[in-house]
Amino acid sequence: MTALLEVRSLGIRFGGLQAVDSFHCRLNQGEIGGIIGPNGAGKTTIFNMLTGIYPPTAGEIFFRGENLVGRPIHGFTEHGIARTFQNIRLFKELSALDNIKIARHMKVKYGFFPGLFRTEAVSRRENELEEECLSILERLSLAQYARHKASGLPYGVQRRLEIARALATSPELLLLDEPAAGMNPQEVDQLSKTILWIRDEFKVTILLIEHHMQLVMGVCDHVTVVSFGKLLAEGKPDEVKVNPVVVEAYLGKGGKF
Amino acid sequence: MKERNANAGIRRYAPMIGVAAAVVVFYLAIEYLRQARVLTPYYVQILMFGLLNCMVTLGLNLINGITGQFSIGQAGFVAVGAYSSAAVTTLLFEFNKLPATLQPLVFLFAVCVGGFAAGVFGYLIGRPSLRVKGDYLAIVTLGFGEIIRSLIRYIEAVGGPRGLPGIPQYAGVRGGGLAWVLFFFTLTVWFLRNYIYSFRGRACVSCREDELAAETMGVNTTTYKVQAFIVGAVTAGAAGALQAHIIGFIHPDQFSYVRSTDFLVYLYAGGVGTMSGAIIGAMSLTIVLEILRFLADWRLIIYGVVLVLMMLYQPNGICSGKEFPFLIPKLKAAAKSSKAGVTGR
Numbered sequence: 001m002t003a004l005l006e007v008r009s010l011g012i013r014f015g016g017l018q019a020v021d022s023f024h025c026r027l028n029q030g031e032i033g034g035i036i037g038p039n040g041a042g043k044t045t046i047f048n049m050l051t052g053i054y055p056p057t058a059g060e061i062f063f064r065g066e067n068l069v070g071r072p073i074h075g076f077t078e079h080g081i082a083r084t085f086q087n088i089r090l091f092k093e094l095s096a097l098d099n100i101k102i103a104r105h106m107k108v109k110y111g112f113f114p115g116l117f118r119t120e121a122v123s124r125r126e127n128e129l130e131e132e133c134l135s136i137l138e139r140l141s142l143a144q145y146a147r148h149k150a151s152g153l154p155y156g157v158q159r160r161l162e163i164a165r166a167l168a169t170s171p172e173l174l175l176l177d178e179p180a181a182g183m184n185p186q187e188v189d190q191l192s193k194t195i196l197w198i199r200d201e202f203k204v205t206i207l208l209i210e211h212h213m214q215l216v217m218g219v220c221d222h223v224t225v226v227s228f229g230k231l232l233a234e235g236k237p238d239e240v241k242v243n244p245v246v247v248e249a250y251l252g253k254g255g256k257f
Numbered sequence: 258m259k260e261r262n263a264n265a266g267i268r269r270y271a272p273m274i275g276v277a278a279a280v281v282v283f284y285l286a287i288e289y290l291r292q293a294r295v296l297t298p299y300y301v302q303i304l305m306f307g308l309l310n311c312m313v314t315l316g317l318n319l320i321n322g323i324t325g326q327f328s329i330g331q332a333g334f335v336a337v338g339a340y341s342s343a344a345v346t347t348l349l350f351e352f353n354k355l356p357a358t359l360q361p362l363v364f365l366f367a368v369c370v371g372g373f374a375a376g377v378f379g380y381l382i383g384r385p386s387l388r389v390k391g392d393y394l395a396i397v398t399l400g401f402g403e404i405i406r407s408l409i410r411y412i413e414a415v416g417g418p419r420g421l422p423g424i425p426q427y428a429g430v431r432g433g434g435l436a437w438v439l440f441f442f443t444l445t446v447w448f449l450r451n452y453i454y455s456f457r458g459r460a461c462v463s464c465r466e467d468e469l470a471a472e473t474m475g476v477n478t479t480t481y482k483v484q485a486f487i488v489g490a491v492t493a494g495a496a497g498a499l500q501a502h503i504i505g506f507i508h509p510d511q512f513s514y515v516r517s518t519d520f521l522v523y524l525y526a527g528g529v530g531t532m533s534g535a536i537i538g539a540m541s542l543t544i545v546l547e548i549l550r551f552l553a554d555w556r557l558i559i560y561g562v563v564l565v566l567m568m569l570y571q572p573n574g575i576c577s578g579k580e581f582p583f584l585i586p587k588l589k590a591a592a593k594s595s596k597a598g599v600t601g602r
Contacts, residue, residue: 051473077475091466101456102463106475108456118451118586120269126455130588169475 002065004029004205005173010049010059019045020229022059025207027173027222032199033207034220034237038249042229043209044086047175050207051083052076063173078106082171084162086178086209092151096142096161099150100133103168107132133168139201140164156187160194167202174198176208180215192218217241225249272583273447280443284436298430303547305428305435305503308442309496310539314523315449315532316492321521322530323453324485325465326387327395330402331493331520334375336512337405338494339501340415342371343424346502348414352425364427368441368498375494376487378405383486387479402517409509420508421501428502438499445492446584450532452488454586461485526567528574533581538574 005027012020020042027033035043048054050061052073061068063079071079091099108129110122137143140160145153150161159179166174179195180188192215199206210216216223217237225232225240227249233240240246287304290296313331320328345367346352355363386397410418428434452458460481463471468478501507520539527538545563549556571577 053469053473072477073469073472074475074477077473083473085470089467089470091463091470093466094462098459098462102459102471102476103474105456105460105463110455112457115455115457116448116451118455122451122455123269123586126586127589129456165474 003027003062004064005050005207006062007050008060008062010046010056010061012045012049012054013057018229020049020056020226023224023226023229023231024059025222025224025234027205027207029172029205030199030203031205031221032195032219033205034216034223035207035209035226036211036213036216036223036240037226037232040228041226043226044177045229046226047083047177047209050076050175051081077169077171080170080172081175082166082169082173083175084159084166084177084179086181088158088162090150090158090162090165092149094150095147096137096150096153097130097133097146099161099165100136100168101129103165104129104133106169136164136168140167155182159183163198167198167204171204174202174204174206176206176210178209178211180210180212185214188212188215191215195219213241276443276447276583280439284439287435288433301435302430302503303544305430305438306500307540307543308438309500309503310520310523310543311536312442312445312496312499313493313520314527314535314539315445316489316496317520317524318529318532318535319449319453319461319485319492320489321524322534323458323465324461324482326482326485327391328398328486328489329395329514329517329521330382330398330400331489332512332514332516333398333402333405334379334490334493335497335500335516336402336409336507336509337378337490338371338375338497339507339512340409340421340497341374341494342367342498343421343501343507344415345370346425346427347421347423352427360427364437364502367502368495371498371501372491372495375497376491379487379490380483383483383490387482387486399514399517402512402514406509406512418509420506422506424501424505424507426502426505428499429505430503434499434503438503441495441499445495446532446536449488449492450584450586453532457481457484522564526564526574528576528578531576531578531580532584533579534574534576536581537576541575 003026007023007025009022009024010020011018011022023046025033035046037043045054049056052068052071052075056069063081066079068076068079091102108125110125114122134143134146137146140163142157142161142164145157145161150158153161163176163179180191183191195206195208196219198204220237222234223237223240224234225246232249233243233246287296287301291298291301313335317328317331320326346363350363352360352363382398382401386394389397409415415421426432428437460471460476463474463476464478464482471478523539523542524535526542527536528534546556546560549559552559
């Protein structure tokens with residue numbers, strides 16, 4: 001079976017700084033992968049390369065067997081990779097519904113002039129779109145916030161909305177950058193369930209960055225550990241947890257999870 | 258079954274027919290008042306220029322308000338539209354010798370040429386200059402406006418620095434030009450509303466809100482920034498074409514950066530990001546400037562004071578983010594759509 005995502009010897013250099021060096025990972029359809037590592041290890045940089053924001057200086061990103069390196073950011077999205085951001089980047093001034101509508105951008109197609117005249121077909125498509133988006137919000141229990149301005153929503157809801165927005169692009173691979181940041185233990189618990197549910201409900205493969213070990217150990221099939229831009233270890237969560245190299249990078253010598 | 262379809266059709270087009278009827282009634286009312294000598298041609302002409310300013314400001318709103326790109330060279334596009342359309346009616350055709358039945362067609366063609374030419378310039382300018390953002394883009398567009406004006410001074414065929422006289426006043430006040438202006442104004446409002454509330458318009462808004470997030474949602478932000486630039490230029494060009502055929506004389510200095518800043522002031526005073534803001538701002542300030550004309554040299558000082566007071570007490574503009582409800586397309590599911598609409602501000 002060919003992997004959905006296969007990253008080979010990915011590296012990026014900012015001037016004299018080798019931020020990420022020969023990173024690799026492999027994700028099969030339906031798996032949940034995790035990237036962990038201390039602050040500044042280059043996790044978000046990896047995500048930025050996986051979504052085209054930073055062009056890598058070395059390596060390849062194979063997605064469904066196609067090398068995506070060199071494509072524009074929206075090209076990555078068109079191929080089915082969606083993401084959330086560590087520091088939420090919603091369209092703040094817009095309603096939750098409009099956030100989702102923009103994410104459906106690639107799924108709405110009508111000509112420029114029919115659009116100008118707002119023909120009946122265009123009107124019908126816009127109505128359908130409204131329903132599609134409302135149903136996405138509903139599935140993530142956000143329906144009640146549809147008409148609320150994104151910036152006014154509670155923090156947890158904003159995080160959920162960002163996930164909903166990423167899902168609205170109908171991705172095959174969903175990248176979550178620290179989805180549990182700023183959440184309390186109960187919320188993290190809830191999030192673990194949500195992530196598993198999203199995988200099954202939306203049939204997506206998930207790759208997440210997280211500091212929260214409990215969450216990573218709970219949901220991930222496969223964990224990759226990075227430190228100072230280098231791949232430290234990889235494997236099943238339980239294997240990684242007891243790997244002395246990993247424990248040392250995180251907690252220093254003699255530490256214990 | 259057929260009957261039901263017909264009914265649905267009527268219901269669908271009823272608002273459009275209503276708007277068209279309202280515009281016609283408005284035109285007839287003004288025409289009647291003019292013939293009854295209640296309104297002098299001077300007032301009608303102010304109204305026409307107000308509508309033209311609305312058109313240009315609406316285009317500028319798409320670029321600055323909706324797409325969030327700071328462009329301040331709108332007068333350059335107006336100039337392109339004015340000169341290219343005037344070239345059609347004076348150089349290409351001998352407009353006044355054409356049979357009366359052909360004149361409206363040629364005039365329509367001239368306005369289209371004006372809009373098209375401005376659109377081409379919009380693309381030529383937008384494509385390279387949208388690589389820069391904010392203040393830098395403002396400087397580039399300002400420079401562009403001035404370059405256009407300087408170039409026209411060198412083109413002898415359109416009068417160069419002396420200006421171009423003798424343009425047929427086909428849209429002049431006395432020739433019922435208000436009808437033409439109203440027609441193009443209504444068309445502009447309708448098209449721009451449809452554009453803003455289409456997926457393209459939402460893509461433009463996403464460029465304004467967060468370009469990186471927009472890209473990761475699959476929006477090709479360059480495409481939509483350039484597109485907004487072109488659409489805004491076409492509107493300005495059409496307005497320029499009308500202007501040339503109202504006064505019958507155009508001069509490069511009518512399209513200086515002062516004119517560009519006028520449009521910016523209209524937009525920001527009215528409320529950036531909404532069509533209501535562009536329309537109310539352009540119309541009211543055009544009229545206020547005319548009312549203040551009796552103050553002679555004091556006029557611009559008072560005008561300045563008015564603007565400062567507005568910044569103090571109504572910083573988000575007269576309309577401050579509220580869109581005219583009829584400018585938000587109705588969706589079936591959207592029974593209680595928010596007042597702000599997609600533009601959000």
